[in-house]
Amino acid sequence: MNTYILISDLRKKLNEPGNKNKSVGFVPTMGALHEGHLSLIRQSKQENDITVCSIFVNPIQFNNEGDLSGYPRMMEQDSKLLIEEGVDILFAPEVDEMYPPGEEPQLDLDFGRLDKVMEGKYRPGHFKGVAIVVKKLFDFVQPTRAYFGKKDFQQLTIIKHMVSSMKIPVEVIACETVREPDGLAMSSRNLKLTIGEREMASQIYDVLMFTKANVETSPVKKLQGIAHKRLATNPAFRVDYFEIVDMQTLLPVASWENPENIIACTALYLGDIRLIDNMELFS
Numbered sequence: 001m002n003t004y005i006l007i008s009d010l011r012k013k014l015n016e017p018g019n020k021n022k023s024v025g026f027v028p029t030m031g032a033l034h035e036g037h038l039s040l041i042r043q044s045k046q047e048n049d050i051t052v053c054s055i056f057v058n059p060i061q062f063n064n065e066g067d068l069s070g071y072p073r074m075m076e077q078d079s080k081l082l083i084e085e086g087v088d089i090l091f092a093p094e095v096d097e098m099y100p101p102g103e104e105p106q107l108d109l110d111f112g113r114l115d116k117v118m119e120g121k122y123r124p125g126h127f128k129g130v131a132i133v134v135k136k137l138f139d140f141v142q143p144t145r146a147y148f149g150k151k152d153f154q155q156l157t158i159i160k161h162m163v164s165s166m167k168i169p170v171e172v173i174a175c176e177t178v179r180e181p182d183g184l185a186m187s188s189r190n191l192k193l194t195i196g197e198r199e200m201a202s203q204i205y206d207v208l209m210f211t212k213a214n215v216e217t218s219p220v221k222k223l224q225g226i227a228h229k230r231l232a233t234n235p236a237f238r239v240d241y242f243e244i245v246d247m248q249t250l251l252p253v254a255s256w257e258n259p260e261n262i263i264a265c266t267a268l269y270l271g272d273i274r275l276i277d278n279m280e281l282f283s
Helices: 007-014 035-047 067-071 074-086 125-140 150-165 188-192 193-201 203-213 220-230
Strands: 003-004 024-029 050-055 090-092 145-149 171-175 239-248 262-270 273-280
Touching: 003 007, 007 090, 007 125, 024 035, 024 125, 024 150, 035 050, 035 145, 035 171, 035 239, 050 074, 050 125, 074 090, 090 125, 125 150, 145 150, 150 171, 150 273, 193 203, 193 262, 193 273, 203 220, 203 239, 203 262, 220 239
Parallel strands: 003 090, 024 050, 024 145, 050 090, 145 171
Antiparallel strands: 239 262, 262 273
């Protein structure tokens, strides 16, 4: 595996004559890699000639300085995992390489309501920061395909919108959420849960499964209210939202019409750790 911290070195490698007509798969991450990330890498390996992974904790997508400083950083361990998985290139830039001093990060793109609801409501500016860094990474890597997990469904929707609106020549591949045996969606943030918190966290999956199991018998708003209450009754949870929304617009649905486009999304704090998850209700 070749590791680069400079954009110029990354581009030089990808522009080598031997790589000219090869397909490039790209997996952008913030590190603290787990099986969810590795599943994206394996799919990229199957579908592309070259697989590039990036590790960059993007400061402009964090609303909370403590969340940024406390985000797990495990570069040595991550590098070993990537070598074991056969990744060809690791791009691990420093902040000044991605955002040169004096440069004001900008992205002239209107996301409509996509970045205002759910996560956008509770983390204003978050998705602008995500979109800026992903656009930069796409420019540097110039991938054929880019792989994102469905766990961050709103992020995935926004990236698809950006790619379509800006006509970026990359195929965005949505990959299924990878879960622990008890159903908890794999996340780098799970590492920061205490043992007791980790045991309780599986209740998120239980409530999503309950919601999916009851779509035939309850109206949308009633079922959404019951699910929210089930989470909120646990005093360890601080629920930001439990929403049943359209998968394209991310806006609340009023009925079960167009079931193939309906997804339940939730976010809550367990202690100081913010967890998100979702589930397609008719798949």
